[in-house]
Amino acid sequence: MIEIENVRKSFGPLEVLKGINLTVSKGEVLTVIGGSGSGKSTLLTCINGLEPIDSGRIKVDGTEVHAKGTNLNKLREKIGIVFQQWNAFPHLTVQENVMLAQVKVLKRSKAEAAAEAEKQLKHVGLGDKLSVYPGRLSGGQQQRMAIARALAMSPNYMLFDEVTSALDPQLVGEVLDTLRMLASEGMTMICVTHEMKFAREVSDRVAFFHKGVMAEIAPPEELFGAPKDPELQKFLAATH
Amino acid sequence: MFNTGLTSNDLWLLAQGAGMTLLVTAIAVSLGTILGIIFGVLRYQLGPWWALPLTFVLDVFRSIPLLIQLILANAFVNMILVPTLKIGKVSGFTVACGVLAMYTAAYCSEIVRGGIEAVPANLRRASRSLGMSWGQDMWNIVMPLATRVALPSWIGLALGVMKDSALVYIVQVPELLKNTQILITRLQEPLLLLMICGLFYFLISFPIARFGGYLEKRWSND
Numbered sequence: 001m002i003e004i005e006n007v008r009k010s011f012g013p014l015e016v017l018k019g020i021n022l023t024v025s026k027g028e029v030l031t032v033i034g035g036s037g038s039g040k041s042t043l044l045t046c047i048n049g050l051e052p053i054d055s056g057r058i059k060v061d062g063t064e065v066h067a068k069g070t071n072l073n074k075l076r077e078k079i080g081i082v083f084q085q086w087n088a089f090p091h092l093t094v095q096e097n098v099m100l101a102q103v104k105v106l107k108r109s110k111a112e113a114a115a116e117a118e119k120q121l122k123h124v125g126l127g128d129k130l131s132v133y134p135g136r137l138s139g140g141q142q143q144r145m146a147i148a149r150a151l152a153m154s155p156n157y158m159l160f161d162e163v164t165s166a167l168d169p170q171l172v173g174e175v176l177d178t179l180r181m182l183a184s185e186g187m188t189m190i191c192v193t194h195e196m197k198f199a200r201e202v203s204d205r206v207a208f209f210h211k212g213v214m215a216e217i218a219p220p221e222e223l224f225g226a227p228k229d230p231e232l233q234k235f236l237a238a239t240h
Numbered sequence: 241m242f243n244t245g246l247t248s249n250d251l252w253l254l255a256q257g258a259g260m261t262l263l264v265t266a267i268a269v270s271l272g273t274i275l276g277i278i279f280g281v282l283r284y285q286l287g288p289w290w291a292l293p294l295t296f297v298l299d300v301f302r303s304i305p306l307l308i309q310l311i312l313a314n315a316f317v318n319m320i321l322v323p324t325l326k327i328g329k330v331s332g333f334t335v336a337c338g339v340l341a342m343y344t345a346a347y348c349s350e351i352v353r354g355g356i357e358a359v360p361a362n363l364r365r366a367s368r369s370l371g372m373s374w375g376q377d378m379w380n381i382v383m384p385l386a387t388r389v390a391l392p393s394w395i396g397l398a399l400g401v402m403k404d405s406a407l408v409y410i411v412q413v414p415e416l417l418k419n420t421q422i423l424i425t426r427l428q429e430p431l432l433l434l435m436i437c438g439l440f441y442f443l444i445s446f447p448i449a450r451f452g453g454y455l456e457k458r459w460s461n462d
C-alpha cells in the first residue's frame with residue numbers, strides 16, 4: 001500500500017505539491033491526469049525518494065520513504081519506475097540492461113539474472129532482441145525494455161510517467177498494450193498519462209491534478225462521465 | 241653523409257634513453273590518471289564552488305611551464321624537504337615522475353569531469369531508481385560512458401606527456417632527447433641523430449594512438 005499524507009513540496013519559491021492526500025491499495029490501477037506543470041512527475045519521484053519532500057509523509061508498505069533511517073536503495077527495489085525519456089544504458093545489450101540491477105542490487109547470479117531478463121523481455125515482446133544494443137531499438141521497444149528492466153526486480157509497485165509521450169503515434173499502441181497486460185495481471189500501478197481512452201479502460205480510479213492540488217479523484221466512469229471540478233471540466237473539454 | 245662514427249654502443253645509449261622516456265611516461269601517466277580520476281570525481285561531486293581550492297591547485301600545475309615546475313620541485317625537495325625530514329637525497333627520477341604525474345593529474349581531472357558531465361542525468365536517475373547505490377551507478381554506468389567520451393582527449397594527454405617528458409633532463413634524468421644531444425655533441429651528426437631520435441618517439445607513440453583508435457571503433461558499434 002502507498003499512503004500519501006498531506007505532502008507538500010516546493011522548488012524554491014514555487015510550491016509544486018500543495019498538500020496531497022492519496023492512498024493506493026494493493027492491486028489498484030490509478031491513473032493521474034492533468035495539465036503540464038501540475039506536479040504529476042514530482043509526485044512520482046517523491047514516492048520513490050528521488051526527490052525530498054518539505055512536509056507530510058509517504059509510506060510504502062508501512063516504510064516511511066523520507067524518514068532519516070530509511071534505506072532508499074532497498075525501498076526502490078520494490079518500486080519500479082519508467083520515465084518519459086528513454087533510459088536505456090547504451091553500452092549494454094538489451095539483456096544486460098535488464099540484468100545489471102538484478103546482479104548488483106538483488107545479488108542474483110548471472111545465470112539467474114539472464115534467465116529472468118529473458119523471461120521479462122519475452123513478456124514485453126522483445127524476446128528476439130536480447131543481444132542487440134539499445135541504439136538499434138525503436139522508441140516503443142526502448143520503453144518496453146525499460147518496463148522489462150523494472151519488472152525484473154520483482155517490484156510490488158510500478159510507476160509510469162507519461163511513458164508514451166515521447167513516442168511517434170504509431171508506437172504508442174504497443175506500449176499501452178504492455179501496460180494493459182500488467183494491469184490485467186494484477187500489478188499495482190500509478191500511471192501518469194495523457195491517453196484518456198487508456199485511462200478510462202484500465203483504471204480503478206483516476207486522479208486529476210491541477211496546479212499542485214489533487215482536484216478530483218474518482219472511478220473513471222464518474223470522473224469522465226460527470227466531472228465536478230470546473231478545472232477538470234475545462235481540461236476534458238480541451239483534450240476531446 | 242651517413243658514413244659516421246655511430247657505433248652500436250651509441251645506439252644502445254639512445255635505446256636506453258627511449259626506455260627511460262617510456263618509464264617516466266608510464267609512471268607519470270598511470271599515477272596521474274588515477275589521481276586525475278579521483279580529483280575529477282571530487283570536483284564533479286563537490287560542485288564548482290566547494291571544489292574551488294582543488295581546482296585552483298590543479299590550475300597552478302596546468303599553467304606554470306613544466307621546466308620551471310621541475311626546477312622548483314627539485315630545489316624544494318632537496319633543499320627543504322630532505323633536511324627537515326632528515327631523509328636521504330631524492331633522485332631526479334623521483335622528482336620527475338612526481339611533477340609529471342601532478343601535471344597529468346591536473347589535465348586528467350578536467351577530462352574526467354567533462355566525461356562525467358556528458359553522461360545524461362536521466363540515465364543516472366534510471367539506475368538509482370533501480371535501487372543501485374551511488375557507487376554502483378558510478379562504476380557501472382557513469383565510468384563506462386564517461387570513458388568513451390574522454391578517451392580521445394586522454395590519448396592526446398598521454399602522448400603529450402610523453403613528448404613533454406623530454407624536459408626532465410633538467411633534473412638529470414637521462415631520457416631520449418638528452419642522450420641524443422650527448423651524441424650530437426660528440427659525433428656532430430645532428431640530422432641523422434635527430435631522425436633516429438624521432439623514430440624512437442614515433443615507435444613509442446604509434447601503438448598508443450592505434451590502440452585508442454581501435455577502442456573508439458569498437459565502442460562505436462553500440
Ligand SMILES: Nc1ncnc2c1ncn2[C@@H]1O[C@H](COP(=O)(O)OP(=O)(O)O)[C@@H](O)[C@H]1O
Nearest residue numbers: 011014016034035036037038039040041042043
Ligand atoms: N528539479 C526541478 N527544479 C525546479 N523546478 C522543477 C523541478 N522539477 C519540476 N519543476 C517544476 O515543478 C513544476 C511541476 O513539475 P512536474 O512535476 O514535472 O509537472 P508535470 O509532471 O505535471 O508536468 C513545474 O513548474 C516544473 O517546472
Ligand SMILES: [Mg+2]
Nearest residue numbers: 040041042162
Ligand atoms: Mg511530467
